[in-house]
Amino acid sequence: MIADKDISLTFMKGMEVLEAFEHAATPLTIPELSRATGINRSVTRRLVLTLVQLGYLLEANRAYTPSPRVLRLASGYLKERQFGRTVQPVMAAYSKRLGDAISLAVRDGTDAIYVAYSPGDPALITSGFSIGSRLPLTATAIGRVLLAFSEPGEIERILAEPTAAYTPATKTDPDAVLADLATTRARGFAHVTGEYEPGVASIAVPVMGSNNIAKAALGIVGPAARFEEMEVCAAKAALLSECAETLGSFV
Known part of the structure; x- marks a missing residue:
């Protein structure tokens, strides 16, 4: 302190x-x-x-x-982690394989903040978020996976505060969020539908650091109908996890 x-x-x-x-x-x-x-x-x-x-x-x-x-305030952070030279090309390659735009986010307090972005098919982009955009940890896949793989004390601290409801589907009960975080840890990816934007689903995986703590997260977003089948979600999550493992030493 x-x-x-x-x-x-x-x-x-x-x-x-x-x-x-x-x-x-x-x-x-x-x-x-x-x-x-x-x-x-x-x-x-x-x-x-x-x-x-x-x-x-x-x-x-x-x-x-x-x-x-x-x-300029962000340039040192981005340069140190080789975003332009290494991170962006890797994300672009996997974005092409997935057919989805990929976002890379890190945790900042109770938010996830986008630090890199690689567009897929523009027709599939629904959110319009860009580098620097912030998303809540509790109502989005990219935020929830950061929360799921954070320190246990941090999970308790964040869920002790009231959770905002962004849509009628948003989970605001701490026990419901905790259950989803447990599922996320067990299967290795977060899958959230309609909790931040109606009719929009997102999938995210952690970029793991030491002690099984996520230091970043990779996510994709699209119409909910595209991510209804869990087999499709698992396949996309597997590619995202492959991308996350490649990026692990840089972010």
């Missing part, structure tokens, strides 16, 4: 301002950012102007948007 005296609260607040843009569909004003972050308006103003000065935010008509410079 890092001691409070060793933490820069100002820097932390600056990062909160940047993160406030994650779900923003339009530019945000300083009052809107202040409300979103809970930071005093005058402090928010100074943080925003600093981010503008550094080139991480752009201003137009007293509203602000992230600039392309924010991508």
Whole structure:
């Protein structure tokens, strides 16, 4: 645990301002950012102007948007893991074999965040998610497989919080989610239908690290009708697992 005296609260607040843009569909004003972050308006103003000065935010008509410079914050992570040179070509090869778009995600708190994506047949893409998109751990296959193969204490901690219902089919009862996580561990892949988007199914497998803990997950998404038969799901999961094993030393 890092001691409070060793933490820069100002820097932390600056990062909160940047993160406030994650779900923003339009530019945000300083009052809107202040409300979103809970930071005093005058402090928010100074943080925003600093981010503008550094080139991480752009201003137009007293509203602000992230600039392309924010991508620098992720470049070191992607370069270290050879995403462009190794991960992306491997995913592209398996995407072609599967006939499905493949997404690679890692866990970030209570979300799964996409860090790589390889398109299959564009006609089969339903979600429109891209690199940087976040999905809940409890209602998606790619999130659920990350949760299933995480530390037991983390599973208990996350399921202790109320689970959001995204569709009428979303499992919100912790015992129901726990049962599904046990099934996921037993068969080696997650299969979720209609819990995040109506009529949409997803399949995901873990990219395993040490101690049988998932360090990432690979997933595919499509119309529920394509993934009704478990034999089809198992076959696709087997190819995804082959891809995951190939990527294991890179991600």
